[in-house]
Amino acid sequence: MKKIMVTIPVEDRHKEYLEKIGAGCEFYYVSPSDVTEEEVREAEIIIGNVSPRLLKNGKNLKWLQLNSAGSDNYCKPGVLNSGTVLTNATGAYGLAISEYLVGMTFMLQKKFYQYYENQLEHQWKDQGKVTSIWGSTVLIVGLGDIGGEFARRMKSLGAYTIGIRRTPGDKPDYLDELYTAEHLDEVLPRADIVSLSLPNSAATCHMMDERRLRLMKQGAFLLNVGRGNAIDTDALCRALKEGHLGGCGADVTDPEPLPADHPLWDAPRMVITPHISGQYHLPETFERIVRIAGENLEKFLAGRIDEMKNLVDFETGYRKR
Amino acid sequence: MKKIMVTIPVEDRHKEYLEKIGAGCEFYYVSPSDVTEEEVREAEIIIGNVSPRLLKNGKNLKWLQLNSAGSDNYCKPGVLNSGTVLTNATGAYGLAISEYLVGMTFMLQKKFYQYYENQLEHQWKDQGKVTSIWGSTVLIVGLGDIGGEFARRMKSLGAYTIGIRRTPGDKPDYLDELYTAEHLDEVLPRADIVSLSLPNSAATCHMMDERRLRLMKQGAFLLNVGRGNAIDTDALCRALKEGHLGGCGADVTDPEPLPADHPLWDAPRMVITPHISGQYHLPETFERIVRIAGENLEKFLAGRIDEMKNLVDFETGYRKR
Numbered sequence: 028m029k030k031i032m033v034t035i036p037v038e039d040r041h042k043e044y045l046e047k048i049g050a051g052c053e054f055y056y057v058s059p060s061d062v063t064e065e066e067v068r069e070a071e072i073i074i075g076n077v078s079p080r081l082l083k084n085g086k087n088l089k090w091l092q093l094n095s096a097g098s099d100n101y102c103k104p105g106v107l108n109s110g111t112v113l114t115n116a117t118g119a120y121g122l123a124i125s126e127y128l129v130g131m132t133f134m135l136q137k138k139f140y141q142y143y144e145n146q147l148e149h150q151w152k153d154q155g156k157v158t159s160i161w162g163s164t165v166l167i168v169g170l171g172d173i174g175g176e177f178a179r180r181m182k183s184l185g186a187y188t189i190g191i192r193r194t195p196g197d198k199p200d201y202l203d204e205l206y207t208a209e210h211l212d213e214v215l216p217r218a219d220i221v222s223l224s225l226p227n228s229a230a231t232c233h234m235m236d237e238r239r240l241r242l243m244k245q246g247a248f249l250l251n252v253g254r255g256n257a258i259d260t261d262a263l264c265r266a267l268k269e270g271h272l273g274g275c276g277a278d279v280t281d282p283e284p285l286p287a288d289h290p291l292w293d294a295p296r297m298v299i300t301p302h303i304s305g306q307y308h309l310p311e312t313f314e315r316i317v318r319i320a321g322e323n324l325e326k327f328l329a330g331r332i333d334e335m336k337n338l339v340d341f342e343t344g345y346r347k348r
Numbered sequence: 349m350k351k352i353m354v355t356i357p358v359e360d361r362h363k364e365y366l367e368k369i370g371a372g373c374e375f376y377y378v379s380p381s382d383v384t385e386e387e388v389r390e391a392e393i394i395i396g397n398v399s400p401r402l403l404k405n406g407k408n409l410k411w412l413q414l415n416s417a418g419s420d421n422y423c424k425p426g427v428l429n430s431g432t433v434l435t436n437a438t439g440a441y442g443l444a445i446s447e448y449l450v451g452m453t454f455m456l457q458k459k460f461y462q463y464y465e466n467q468l469e470h471q472w473k474d475q476g477k478v479t480s481i482w483g484s485t486v487l488i489v490g491l492g493d494i495g496g497e498f499a500r501r502m503k504s505l506g507a508y509t510i511g512i513r514r515t516p517g518d519k520p521d522y523l524d525e526l527y528t529a530e531h532l533d534e535v536l537p538r539a540d541i542v543s544l545s546l547p548n549s550a551a552t553c554h555m556m557d558e559r560r561l562r563l564m565k566q567g568a569f570l571l572n573v574g575r576g577n578a579i580d581t582d583a584l585c586r587a588l589k590e591g592h593l594g595g596c597g598a599d600v601t602d603p604e605p606l607p608a609d610h611p612l613w614d615a616p617r618m619v620i621t622p623h624i625s626g627q628y629h630l631p632e633t634f635e636r637i638v639r640i641a642g643e644n645l646e647k648f649l650a651g652r653i654d655e656m657k658n659l660v661d662f663e664t665g666y667r668k669r
Binding site: 122126127129130131133134136137139140142143145146147150151152154155156157158159160161162180183184285287288289292298299300301303309310311 | 443444447448450451452454455457458460461463464465466467468470471472473474475476477478479480481482483501504505605606608609610613614619620621622624629630631632
């Protein structure tokens, strides 16, 4: 009888769904912050993130289904036994975060944040010209589920879409152009909107440094939902102060959380949200995580490992396919 | 030699475009606030809005091309000579205002205004659950160019779209359901988002009164870009204070401009912009107005009046087709 530990905050109907698929297995439900070494030791399957520190006790662990899209903390040597299957929740977050990105684009383009600040002061005051998604060129850096869903939405709203991905691949319909990362410098000056949806890695850290921020078009907008350190924060503050950028909308910062006395809070045309675009803030995100877990559970129990969704390649930290 | 007065703020390239179409006509360019009685008297064609008060001097006026989408002020008896052709600029504003509406929907759904208020106080603070356009039901009241373009965008982002129009007609592809105005009460309780894009008329004044605001679903969002008086402002303040609505985003208010001491400024979950969604804030709007004027000029000069765009029916104030 396989023991399955579930650390995601399931409701009764989710339990029913999972337990039907895993009929005959023993399920136990634990809050991630309450997980004990003993509970990890017993688990053959874990559904949900668990502190990597605890996983070295996972002697029986055969499969870990993460609830996060990022999996870099679980790919490091010594965290999981060799041969453990690791799957992440890529695909669950695309809806919530791509909508956030479209909304943030409009927040900046239509100057809604300036109008809201005026509203707080009871000021009926025209802030002048705006721009549109229609007819704009958007550069999407990182074409996972989130970047792809964002590109699709921007295309449907009339934008010209250029994608940058790590490895070569076929161009999907919702992209007008597709390049690999080494072409970033060439396409940056063409974009009215640059969106970063990148995992944390050595290659993405400070990808938007001083030089690249200045390669951006005067008045262009920068969005970041991946990891705060994809942008050099000091260089960003300068680019905003000097008026080079039309604005920046970021759900992630470096450092994070942003200290109350950090200059980024008051940088002109900067809009900050506190890492809320994903998580479970949109209820549908959680439903999608449970569905990924359920479909993977069915395949794992049937021994069809190769057919599981979002199998992580330990070498790259990315999905295998 | 026909005399054409142009009151829209054209650049040289726009003048070239219009004068090529109206070769042989005499063009004169005047700012709307500087127009004299004499200038109106001389004009056979006017491109751009002119104070209705001045138009009684328009003895020679054969055609007035408005730069506004609304034309109610020009349909009143005595403003224009009988037989004068009146065309408006419907079609020019759909892009700018429908993007505004999508952006305002996200502003409310993703709580961007709350996060921006937190940012002004340097607060890194989670505001909890959000909702999505995907999977939501949106009710579009008023299906002119603006309502139609908004419906199209919401549909492409995954919403279920219900339209309300004044007169019966064929259901366009971007609507899932279509009703005439007398069915408003039946569909209001089904909508997560209600958007008003209505002209000013006796039928639309206080269309959203206390009773109808309460017919809206608990937590639903209300948007208004037409005329401020489509909503009963006092009833709206109450509905927001009592927490019945999830939020309201309005580019128009009643009264307008909103006085600094008006309670609507501070109503909870209220987002106000100062009638900026249209006008010429998006440069493409102006380009579209000039194109409509140019295409209509060509047809007017060729005597093909029936083929002109946006011919206004003086009885209803709406387009004839």
